[in-house]
Amino acid sequence: MSHPLHILGISGSLRSQSTNSLLLASLKHVLPSTVSFSIYNGLESLPHFNPELEEPTPPATVVAFRKELAAADAVVFCTPEYAFGLPGALKDGLDWIVSSGEFTNKPVVLISASPLATGGEKALVSLETTIKVMGAKIPDGGTIAIPFIVKKIDKQGIITDKETAERLQQLMDVLIEFIPENKRTLEEM
Template identity: 40%
Template structure:
């Protein structure tokens, strides 16, 4: 069974991005074990001094989850025309570990506009040497219910196509 590690770029407990990750988990089905990271709100501020020899346990766990995953999914909003600071902070903690190097990563930006966050996450993941596939989901068009079911056909079709391409990247190594 392939392992997928999923990260919501939102600190909001009931975020749309969390719902997207749950919906994607359902779409992936039983062939994939999806682990959703509990919350980026619990990640300490990046400090290179703490990264030298013995990083905090939460960071060690984060890196291990990324390394052990066959692929990573990140779903994020756009804040102030960029990535949320908490998500950027999480990504900064992975630089020295090379956790994302060669890893298939699906980056989804679910936002009213989202173009700036979309470009930013692609740029950052490229620097981290991830194998990036991405999708921008405009909130104005997307509909998802509280059971994490994507209810509009256009978004669902687009999401399925994106997931299929991501899965193919994992399967083909």
């Protein structure tokens, strides 16, 4: 039986005032109302990755993360860059999914946002490498780096920069179009 399209957002930042988490939350305003969107909030609770912890049963937080991923038709990442790489917590979370396989063939788009001019593009490239090796599928135009993020979003999470708002809208359009047709149950289709 078909179900309403569900997209899961994952922020790479654990900060309460994270610009990446704010940006991620803003995406619900550019998605059609028929699409459900939720944000994974368990990254901080995952144990450091250790494959030995899989036996006899994986940690409950890991099981919950895998379930949320399995239930999502697509995933959007939005991450900062730390020391020219991915935040450790995000890489750690992804390592838990390598063997369980929830990213296999999963439609995924990636955003990095930074106060710097580079937009965190090294983290974006690193995330792309990791997520692809796990079998996720990224559409053409499915990665964007956003520089000078603090000038483009306000404290309420409203995107104040027109070009950035348009890029985010395009990214969500590309993602929805990329989700296999048999999973799309949008009213307008």
